[in-house]
Amino acid sequence: MVSAVFFDTVYGYELKSLDDQFFTDIITMNENVTESMMPSIASFLVNVFPCLQYIPEWVPGAGWKKKARQWREQKDRTIDGVYNWTKQRVINGVDDYSIISSTIKDALQTGHNQTETEKLAKNFGAALLVGGSGLDPIAYRPLKLDQSFRAPHTCTQDDEYQGYRIPKGAIIIGNIWAITQDKEFYEAPETFNPDRFLDPSVPVPPVFGWGMRTCPGRHFFQDLFFIQAVLILATFKIGRYIDENGEEVEPLWKIAVVSAAARPSTFKLKLSIRSTQRAELVQMTP
Numbered sequence: 001m002v003s004a005v006f007f008d009t010v011y012g013y014e015l016k017s018l019d020d021q022f023f024t025d026i027i028t029m030n031e032n033v034t035e036s037m038m039p040s041i042a043s044f045l046v047n048v049f050p051c052l053q054y055i056p057e058w059v060p061g062a063g064w065k066k067k068a069r070q071w072r073e074q075k076d077r078t079i080d081g082v083y084n085w086t087k088q089r090v091i092n093g094v095d096d097y098s099i100i101s102s103t104i105k106d107a108l109q110t111g112h113n114q115t116e117t118e119k120l121a122k123n124f125g126a127a128l129l130v131g132g133s134g135l136d137p138i139a140y141r142p143l144k145l146d147q148s149f150r151a152p153h154t155c156t157q158d159d160e161y162q163g164y165r166i167p168k169g170a171i172i173i174g175n176i177w178a179i180t181q182d183k184e185f186y187e188a189p190e191t192f193n194p195d196r197f198l199d200p201s202v203p204v205p206p207v208f209g210w211g212m213r214t215c216p217g218r219h220f221f222q223d224l225f226f227i228q229a230v231l232i233l234a235t236f237k238i239g240r241y242i243d244e245n246g247e248e249v250e251p252l253w254k255i256a257v258v259s260a261a262a263r264p265s266t267f268k269l270k271l272s273i274r275s276t277q278r279a280e281l282v283q284m285t286p
Contacts, residue, residue, distance in 0.1 A: 005224055010217075011086045012098030024086075025078040032071040038153045044068070050171065153211065180205050241268035 004015040047054040057065040090104045159166040208218035240248040254265040273279045
C-alpha cells in the first residue's frame with residue numbers, strides 16, 4: 001500500500017504488482033544505498049578513510065570503486081526511468097496532478113529553466129525514493145511509530161565542537177543512535193515506552209534527518225504509516241503465535257543488522273480477522 005500510494009502521488013504511476021520493474025529497481029537501489037553506508041572492510045572502507053576515493057579502480061583491493069560506479073549507473077537508470085515516464089505523459093497532455101507532473105507542467109507553462117527544473121524534480125523524487133518507499137509498514141499507533149522509527153551533511157563553515165576543529169566542507173554524519181540515547185531527553189531510552197511522547201517537551205527522534213537535509217516527504221510518509229497502522233489494527237487482531245501444542249510462543253526480540261538500517265528479526269505471530277466484513281475486504285485486496 002505504501003509504495004502504491006507513493007508512486008501514484010509522486011509520479012502518477014499505478015503500481016499493480018511487486019514485480020513491476022520500477023518497483024524492483026527502487027528496492028535494488030535502496031539496498032545498494034544502505035550497503036554503501038556500511039564502514040566495514042567487506043563493503044566501503046572509504047566511508048572511514050575518505051582519502052581512499054583517490055585510489056584508481058584497477059588497484060588491488062579497490063573493487064568497491066567498480067561496484068560504486070555500477071550502483072551509481074543503476075541509481076541513475078532508476079530515477080530517470082520513472083521520471084521520464086511521467087515527463088512523457090505531461091508532453092502527451094495527460095494531467096494526473098502528481099507532484100512531479102505538476103512541477104514539470106508549471107515549468108513548461110511559466111518558461112522556467114527546464115534543466116534546473118528537471119534537476120529539482122529528479123532530486124526531489126530521488127529523496128523520496130531513498131527516504132521512504134523502501135520502508136516496511138509498521139503496525140502501531142502514532143506514538144509507537146515515533147518510538148520504533150540519514151545522510152551525510154557538509155559543514156558550511158569552520159566550526160569547533162568539544163575541542164575538535166571541523167573545517168568548512170568536512171563531511172558530517174549525525175549519530176542518530178547517540179541522540180536517541182540522550183537520557184536528558186529520553187528517560188530509560190532502551191525501554192519501549194511510546195507514552196513518553198505524550199510529553200510535548202520530549203523531542204521526536206530525528207529519523208527523517210534535520211536541517212537542510214530533512215527528508216522532504218517525512219509528513220507524507222508519517223501519514224501513510226498512520227493509515228497503514230489503522231487499517232491493520234481495524235482488520236486484524238494481533239496476538240502471540242500458537243504452537244502445535246496450543247501454547248503461546250513469546251517472540252524473541254532481536255535486532256537484525258544486515259545493512260546501515262537495523263530492523264527486527266523475523267518472528268511468528270497470530271492474525272485473526274475481526275469480522276466477516278473485514279474478511280471479505282481482505283479477499284478483495286489484490
